[in-house]
Amino acid sequence: xxxxxxxxxxxxxxxxxxxxxxxxxxxxxxxxxxxxxxxxxxxxxxxxxxxxxxxxxxxxxxxxxxxxxxxxxxxxxxxxxxxxxxxxxxxxxxxxxxxxxxxxxxxxxxxxxxxxxxxxxxxxxxxxxxxxxxxxxxxxxxxxxxxxxxxxxxxxxxxxxxxxxxxxxxxxxxxxxxxxxxxxxxxxxxxxxxxxxxxxxxxxxxxxxxxxxxxxxxxxxxxxxxxxxxxxxxxxxxxxxxxxxxxxxxxxxxxxxxxxxxxxxxxxxxxxxxxxxxxxxxxxxxxxxxxxxxxxxxxxxxxxxxxxxxxxxxxxxxxxxxxxxxxxxxxxxxxxxxxxxxxxxxxxxxxxxxxxxxx
Numbered sequence: 001x002x003x004x005x006x007x008x009x010x011x012x013x014x015x016x017x018x019x020x021x022x023x024x025x026x027x028x029x030x031x032x033x034x035x036x037x038x039x040x041x042x043x044x045x046x047x048x049x050x051x052x053x054x055x056x057x058x059x060x061x062x063x064x065x066x067x068x069x070x071x072x073x074x075x076x077x078x079x080x081x082x083x084x085x086x087x088x089x090x091x092x093x094x095x096x097x098x099x100x101x102x103x104x105x106x107x108x109x110x111x112x113x114x115x116x117x118x119x120x121x122x123x124x125x126x127x128x129x130x131x132x133x134x135x136x137x138x139x140x141x142x143x144x145x146x147x148x149x150x151x152x153x154x155x156x157x158x159x160x161x162x163x164x165x166x167x168x169x170x171x172x173x174x175x176x177x178x179x180x181x182x183x184x185x186x187x188x189x190x191x192x193x194x195x196x197x198x199x200x201x202x203x204x205x206x207x208x209x210x211x212x213x214x215x216x217x218x219x220x221x222x223x224x225x226x227x228x229x230x231x232x233x234x235x236x237x238x239x240x241x242x243x244x245x246x247x248x249x250x251x252x253x254x255x256x257x258x259x260x261x262x263x264x265x266x267x268x269x270x271x272x273x274x275x276x277x278x279x280x281x282x283x284x285x286x287x288x289x290x291x292x293x294x295x296x297x298x299x300x301x302x303x304x305x306x307x308x309x310x311x312x313x314x315x316x317x318x319x320x321x322x323x324x325x326x327x328x329x330x331x332x333x334x335x336x337x338x339x340x341x342x343x344x345x346x347x348x349x350x351x352x353x354x355x356x357x358x359x
Contacts, residue, residue, distance in 0.1 A: 043324045045071075048078040050315040052322055055083040056090020056103030057189050058224035060304040062245040062337040063126050064103060067330040071322060074329075078318045084224060088187020088212045094120070094307055100315055101322070102307040105189025106212055107286055119310040121357070122285050123350050125326050126339040127276055127303040129267030130194050131247040131254035133232050134239040136160060136177065143168045145258040146201030146291075146299070152239060153181055153198065154208060155217040160237065168258075182231040182240030185221035187212040193302040194241040197290045201260070201299065226250075241300075244269075245338040259299040260291050271298030272340040279303075281346055285353060301340075308357065316359025327351050 054064070061084040068080045085093075087104040094102035095115040108116070132144060139160075144152075148164045151157040157164055161174040184191045195210035208215055220235070222228040225243045229250040232238040244267055247254055256264040265271050278292040289301040306326065308319055327350050331341040342350070 043321055045075040045321055045325070046077070048075045048318050048321045050318045051079040051081065052100040052315055052318050053081045053083075053098075054090075054101040054103060054306075055085050055093045055099050056307075057087040057105045057304055058084040058226065058246075059087075059105045059128070059130075059190050059243045059302065060103055060126060060339065061225075062249075063304075063330075063334060063339045066333045066337050067326055070329060070333060071325045074325070075318075075321055078321065080322055086184070086186035086224065087189030087192070091307070094309075097313060100308070100312065100319060103304065104307055105302050105304045106192035108307070117309065117313075120307050121310055121353060123306040123308070123323055123327070123353065124285055124287070124303055124342055124346055125306055125330070126334045126341060127272050127289060127301055128269070128339045129244045129272050129298045130190055130197075130241050130300040130302050131244055131252070131267045132239065132257060132300070133229065133242045133247045133250075133252040133254045135232050135236055135252070136175070137236065139172060139174065140253065142172065142253075142255045143258065143264040144255045146198060147205050149257070150198045150202040150205035152179060153183075153216065153219075154206065155181075156205070168264075177237040180231075180235050180238040181216065181219040182228045182235070182238050183214070183216050183219040183221050184225075184228060185223050189304065190225060190241060190243060190302065193290060194300060196288075197300045201291045243302075243338075248338060257299050259295075259297050260293050261295045261297070263295055265296065265298045267298050267300070269335060269338065269340045271296060272301040275299070275301035276303075276340060276343055276346075281349070285346070285350055287346075310356055311358040316357060320354050320357055323354050323357075324351070327354075 064082045087106050090102040090104050093099040097117055160177045192212045195214050198206040199210040220231050222231045225246040228240045229242045229246045232240050233250050256266045259265050274294045275289040275292045275297040278294050279287040279289040281287045291299045312319055334341040
């Protein structure tokens, strides 16, 4: 028995050493790389109680619904709710103290930081492509560059057979159908990421200010990603920006977008993962995967975050448990609902940051 125990101790030591070496080989020398399986297994989910109310982005709605269901199975004494009202409202709710956590695809502006009740933390959770979805009878696939997209969304291109679109789609018969642009009516991280992509990739052609809300010159507006998807589905000639999960659920067609390397890439999880691989992560764990380099990178890839106070007013243990689940077992659920899990180095940094939550 004693020999068996020594063998087990040796094996555990080797596994720990391998984990440390792997962490040292990450992208950044400051990376912390705990074993995520161990982090999940060690957390005492059964002891958690209380209710966590969250609100925010519609972009990750399907992912949070999936992980909330999974979390309930391991933490039956705790309840997590999520109201998908848009990133803008989610940030306002957390600032006002009417929610325990916010879901957001966009960052808090310097001006808005003053409205929060104390320091808060960003926890990246997953990423996904923002599709450029369209409704054009007989056209099963289409290529669009950032320049052409910018002209469409600023009203400079108004029909589908415009020479700029035709030049990017040799051999495709394009109708003279009028283009109807579909956008968000609510403050939106999806809008922020889409407009920031256009501003970065086509600054000459995208001449309006990017952000959670944009003064689109002429468009039909829908609430949430699902609302935009429905406008596109119901309107021949429509085009709009929608997360991959909602676009697929609505049965929409989506364009291949020209990336920084000059290649037209379809919105896929593989393309999102390639974009994530070249994203630069800041000390606060925020990053942008928009218009990153890489032949396979999908250029309109957006990350999403959970925001929580560093010193929550209540339910600190439940918040820590919820975040631990999102960053461990939750990552295994991401692809099931069309989201790309985090790169290992970023996930491990986010897990390590949970220790900064007081209470």
